[in-house]
Amino acid sequence: MNPDSVEDYVAATPRSRALHERATAVMPGGDTRSVTFHEPYPSYVQSASGCRLLTEDDEELLDLLNNYTQSVLGHAPPAVVEAVTDRFARGNGVGAPTDDAVVLAERLVDRVPSIEQVRFGNSGTEATMNAIRAAMAHTGEETVLKLQGGYHGTHDTVEVAVEGDGREHAGIPRDVERRVVTAPFNDIDALKDRFERHGDELACFILEPLMGVAGGISPELAFLETARDLTEEYDVPLIFDEVMTMRLAHGGAQARYGVTPDLTALGKFIGGGLPVGAFGGREDLMNAFHPEDGVAHHSGTFNANPATMAGGVATLEALDTAAIERLNELGNRLRREARAIVAGHDLDVTVTGDGSMFQLHRTSGPVTDAESAAAGTDAFEELFLAMRNRGVFMAPRGMGNLSTPMDDAEIDEFLAVLDDSLAAVEA
Template identity: 45%
Template sequence: MAGDAVYSELDRYLETTPRSREMWEEAKRYLPGGDTRNSIFWAPYPIYIQDGGGCHAVDLDGTDRLDFIGNMTSLPLGNAYPPVVKAVQEQAARGLVYNAPNEHQVRLARLLCRRVPSVELVRFTNSGTEATLNAVRAARAFTGRTKIAKCEGGYHGTHDAVSVSVRTDPAMGGSPERPTAVPSVAGLPPSVVEEVVVMPFNDTAAARAILEDNAGELAAVIVEPVLGGSGMVPADQEYLDALREFTELDGSVLIFDEVISFRASHGGAQEHYGIRPDMTTFGKIIGGGFAVGAFGGRRDLMDLYDPTTGPVVGHAGTFNGNPMTMVAGAVTLEDLTPDVYDRLGPLTEGLRQGVRDACAELDVPVRVTGLGSLFGIHFLDRPVRTYRDVHSSDRDLRQRVFWGLMNEGILSTANLVGAVSNPMAQGEVDAFVEAFRTVLARNAG
């Protein structure tokens, strides 16, 4: 039965996406596996999207889907948000990029510093990867130490220092309480892996013990307050409190990677938890749909980058703070008012509850996680708190549900994480839950 169901969802996907398949066949001639961004590749091939606006995404075959991911959570106001499009068009007519700073970078920096009190000074990059690279580098420069601690399952981009124990197979990862540092990609020098201390997410006692063992040696502890791409699992308050307490005493730098979790509340997850990290990294929503990243935090750390007094740490980048990204980000943050968060939070909780109810009706074990407008669906029958919990969910069912949702007009991600955006209302949430119930009925059992 399950085998037939796999075939039927996949078969329907293949039948309804011929143009995407053709494009992917062509893509394979020039791009390895036809792909240039692993996180949006799924088997057997992804759809190619040619059009999108608001909460809709239209593929090459003309199929219009509700977009419940918005470029991996980066579009909280929807795609092609009209005020962003207008501002970008006006800026484009005046110049795409200049060999000098522009007023919009000051505007976006001011918005970020006012919104996130722990960010006294900020610098812009073109990706979240560059943001975490610089935060780690600043911590090392400031402390004179080299080791960093990160969580098992924590994703902080693609640079070497953080490409350890991201999507690890638990069979390779040692005990849950003492995870081994496992390279997440080939090509990492062993010396890089040796500098990474891995802690379990949300296991306060185990993390504390690991950190104590490395006291005095850590430059930074980097954590996603909501384990994002790995499943939208919010951290426990006591876990983040413990990291703050340890780093304060230890003199190591606490980095909150808010590339995803900044979407969780107006002042980011740090506002939600009431914790002031030393540094914060940003990406996604602060670019209004354009490539972006930023890192910021305590003045004494950020002063390392000050060209008028050094800089101690250099940081260039041809497109850093470019006016197109900066104006799109500024318009987005200006319009992402507390009211928007107040609206999206309950709407998303309705989606989470709808998914729980559908699973209860069909007797399918599920845990639905998330914070604010973020959600993650996990097919298992115990609480989801750690990366290992996420990893133990029913992958076969997850795969079928993903294809099934695509067949029913819903775009999310292959591991069933998603986000509700402001163009959505109850009707879109109901459509998601209805599609989910239909797919589950076809595939469960």
């Protein structure tokens, strides 16, 4: 990493440095979320409003991370704040159902093509875990097919072949490697091969219709259509992880791409900024969790807590078709003009993404799957820090996304910083 960039960062962030030193004494690594760390230490945020963050060092940053796509309405949107605080003031942990959950469930059933019934949890990890459990309960099988580089949270079954070929790290049981089969994204022949060899033993096929952590990689429509055809042929539930991609259309990526799965996992923005997860799909699959007739169990102290449900309803009301289409148009402009800027520099950078999501890769491309991507490597970190020093905050791996408070002025700001940062990295 450029020592000048590190020196500039350290000089600008003494308060964050002091907080990080305190944090490391009481939390391993100084935090409880691995992705928030970056070298030499992360910035600490004191407040956020709209599309701006204010750090503990009184720096204002244009937020193009948005809590990894969660803050689609930006930070502290007034209607959501009002809905959450009003509900919380009327009591939150009530240990019983409330109408808030019914309303949010109705909204999701109306909005997402695949969802006939839905249940709520507290994270995207819980959402994908329980969607897989529903498929296992339905099929009686335990083998899961996923994509190489596909990230679906931190439960054991999906912590395979995210960055490598086997289990991601120690602490994950070795046996998951025996019951997880993988295939590369956008490779139809490989997908057909996996079904020919394993189709009769699969509990499900889970994938992000646009790969997020692997690098904002768009699907080839024929690949998604083949996935749908094969899962129907082998009677294997198809699960879309739309924790990130729900923002791409009113009905999520499945509506944008015209391919309807059997089950869908949701999270991020559908809780109005509070911890949330949801999974839903065909009624016969979801009946596995019926409290009287089901064969599986699903509970949790904060499942469908009223404040989260109220925040989710307010968020969905604000994120209507017009808002999504405007964000997607801004995303189209950002990617188009970023590619033009990159072409004017002597660095290997590829821009991927769709709708309001984008990714910068420090590679010459093309990027079609996890193997050809540079996400999850250290390659982008120098450019990340150069942009961070100039007031633009993204993921250290190069991921970015837009929020509704943004307009063309923010896109102009990003593009100018990108141009200047590329020149700094070249120097």
